[in-house]
Amino acid sequence: MSIHILLDEVIDTFTKMLRENPYERGLNNDQVNERIQHKKILRKALRTCVYGDKQAKMYVKDMIKDILIKQCKINEENIFDYIPFHNSNLLSAEDKFQILLFVYEKQYNIFALERFITEYNLDMPKEDKEGNYYYEITEEEITDVYDRYGGLILSFHDQLTLLSQKIYERYKGNGVIDSIRDMKIDGISAGVSGIPEGFGLDNFFNTKTLPASYDSIWIFYKGKSIHLSFMGFHSYKELIRVCRNIYRYDNPEQLTEQKGYLVAEAKDGARIAVARPPFCESWVFFIRKFDMVLQEDITNLITDLNYNLPIEVIKWLIKGCQVIAITGEQGSGKTTLLMSFIRFIHPSYNLRIQELSFELHLRKIYPRRNIVTFRETDTISGRESLDFQKKSDGTVSILGEVTTNEVCCWLISMSQVASLFTLFTHHAKTTDNLVIAMRNALLMEGGFQNETIAEEQVVEAINFDIHMKKTKEGHRYIERITEIVPIKEEYQKVYHTQKNGSKKSFCTRDIIRFEENQYVWVQDISKEGYKRMKEHWNKEEVEEYQQTSRKWRNYEWCKR
Secondary structure (H helix, E strand, O other): OOHHHHHHHHHHHHHHHHHOOHHHHOOOHHHHHHHHHHHHHHHHHHHHHHHOOHHHHHHHHHHHHHHHHHOOOOOOOHHHHOOOOOOHHHOOHHHHHHHHHHHHHHHHHHHHHHHHHHHOOOOOOEEOOOOOEEOEEOHHHHHHHHHHOOOOOOOHHHHHHHHHHHHHHHHOOOHHHHHHHOOOOOEEEEOOOOEOOOOOHHHOOOHHHOOEHHHOEEEEEOOEEEEEOOOOOOOHHHHHHHHHHOOOOOOOOOOOOOOOEEEEEOOOOOEEEEEOOOOOOOOEEEEEOOOHHHHHOHHHOOOOEOOHHHHHHHHHHHHOOOOEEEEOOOOOOHHHHHHHHHHHOOOOOOEEEEEOOOOOOHHHHOOOOOEEEEEOOOOOOHHHHHHHHOOOOOOEEEEOOOOOHHHHHHHHHHHHHOOOEEEEEEOOOOHHHHHHHHHHHHHHHOOOOOHHHHHHHHHHHOOEEEEEEEOOOOOEEEEEEEEEEEOOOHHHHHHOEOOOOOEOOEEEEEEEEEEOOEEEEOOOOOHHHHHHHHOOOOHHHHHHHHHHHHHHHOOHHHHO
């Protein structure tokens, strides 16, 4: 039998519950008040469970169980008509995965998926016909794991829980990803591969063998993008339903053809990005989660040999109130590293943060610190928000991501005159690229006419570039910590020239590099850099830094 029959019955029962008039049932006042209160709780739960409210979700699922038993007469015998728990050959790979995840979740909670993937090495790279590596968890692998796990014997209560989950995810949940949505992973995306609806499928000879975009589900796990090819939404209608619901928490906007995309925040702080045609070739969504544990402790992120070396250098740069850019590709760990810096900032400094959407939630990690976060809205631009921050008693400015020319100009201005120091992220591949991008922003938006003067403004404002890297296997590390040193003497500018032959107003010095799977000390911070940092240290900190820097020069770190 189809689960859709049960789904229709559940929806119909909930509708009757909400429409019921308790005054027409001949009840006493206490009973009437009880029914009214129950309707309020149910109505609120049905409304908020969509937004990721776990308590509301549990309440609705318990109600579904009750309906299945009392209204649909589900029992230990006929439950197999809907999910064939008794015969693994009849179970789909999707069903097997949900059962396995349920078993793991009972023991490992939100770490269930991580434990499951790790235990069976499901995140190992595969090789295609051309010799390229990719990541995928296939139907065959799920079936193999299910068989290796042995005959799973589930109680009727467990079976009923799985059935109610299957109904809930089609009714109010996020479809087939509902179970993995709350797991400890970096993110989930859907609709990002396969053939979109109306994509001229008639031109293909084997349309039945081509995957559709509604069956495209990927997870971002430990820096790896893994395709879950064994599961999907099974229809465009279901994918569109999830896309329309997933962004709605605390967001009154509608995803229309005119708007085309939305960026929102989920109840758990995850960033939700949704797009639709005609802006996008298909309906897609991206859920990006941020690991609070990694943000709080930098040693959970930087783990390679001599990891203390870059961490110590970063600590002294922060204590020295240096303007620092964290650069690197998307998903390399820039934002996570940036947030881990907070532990090194003096507790008396007030932090003011600018984001596209509220996703860092630093107050959860540091509830006793003076932290205020701002974001752009439809009516308030990033520039206006940043201008307001000048009046908010901020000491340190943190920009989640510098993307527009307007924000680049503000960053340079704030770094020089407003906040004590600034931390930000950028997608530049090299330090030279970073400086050039900032210089060009000043030329286009900042009113500068001369390239040299604009470049000099940039290199006076930004002191260090910490570049993050990610391997194909998803391993994240700091590739280098680079100092940006302004060149003041004309004869030095002649020596340091750019590719186009023009004189450079800066040079770069790698302080730390990642070489042969370990961090190594390259050279001292420049005299100018040390002098700037020293101004913000007390006598004890100056002595401590001098002792620590001697260790770096003597390579004592590499012996650890």
